[in-house]
Amino acid sequence: AQKITQTQPGMFVQEKEAVTLDCTYDTSDPSYGLFWYKQPSSGEMIFLIYQGSYDQQNATEGRYSLNFQKARKSANLVISASQLGDSAMYFCAMRDDIAPRLVFGTGTRLLVSP
Amino acid sequence: KAGVTQTPRYLIKTRGQQVTLSCSPISGHRSVSWYQQTPGQGLQFLFEYFSETQRNKGNFPGRFSGRQFSNSRSEMNVSTLELGDSALYLCASSPGGFDNQPQHFGDGTRLSIL
Numbered sequence: 001a002q003k004i005t006q007t008q009p010g011m012f013v014q015e016k017e018a019v020t021l022d023c024t025y026d027t028s029d030p031s032y033g034l035f036w037y038k039q040p041s042s043g044e045m046i047f048l049i050y051q052g053s054y055d056q057q058n059a060t061e062g063r064y065s066l067n068f069q070k071a072r073k074s075a076n077l078v079i080s081a082s083q084l085g086d087s088a089m090y091f092c093a094m095r096d097d098i099a100p101r102l103v104f105g106t107g108t109r110l111l112v113s114p
Numbered sequence: 115k116a117g118v119t120q121t122p123r124y125l126i127k128t129r130g131q132q133v134t135l136s137c138s139p140i141s142g143h144r145s146v147s148w149y150q151q152t153p154g155q156g157l158q159f160l161f162e163y164f165s166e167t168q169r170n171k172g173n174f175p176g177r178f179s180g181r182q183f184s185n186s187r188s189e190m191n192v193s194t195l196e197l198g199d200s201a202l203y204l205c206a207s208s209p210g211g212f213d214n215q216p217q218h219f220g221d222g223t224r225l226s227i228l
Contacts, residue, residue, distance in 0.1 A: 033214055035216055035217075037219070042221070043202055043204075043221055043222045043224065044219060044220070044221040044222065045204060045206070045219035045222075046219075047216040047217070047218060047219075050214065050216050052214055091157065093157075095217075100145055100147070100162055100164075100169070100170065100208070100210075101147060101159040101162055101170055101172070102147075102149075102157075102159065102206075102217060103159070104156060104157035105156075106156050107156070
């Protein structure tokens, strides 16, 4: 069975600083996808970034980058130059190629202070 | 391009009643998935539909059911509501489900059971 672990219940960062949100995963499937989503207090889940298990390079999307270390089974999200609007819950999720469903971690609440 | 639309946004029901939630996917998306989010259990997969067929189902009792129409719109039904069904119900759509495209979520329906 697949499992996602996010060990940081909460993180604090000052505006304009970078922050890393940790995510480790467990799967026996050779092919899988890793996703990060942001959930503001309003509830909607916003897709941030995707990394495929066979991708050779780390994914980047604007201020978001994914530090993918396959051997360590980790897929940490790096947010550069944090903004006040980045304050939200962040979820790491995995999808395998057998079933098009996402398995989510417990999330990390990020607070960005001025 | 319009995003995923979920209706209603908020719903209050009493124990024993039934409820139907609606989800309209992004135009062109044929896969629709449903998730339940609670403080205690986090985000859990309910089921996924593709071309009017349920392809995958999570570990929920039979009181939870769904369907998909020919225009890819989906409905989720919960019968004999229990207090524990209080949750944010999120719908997500993707083009086909098995590709690398991310699932895009709606704003959710917040269901409260009295």
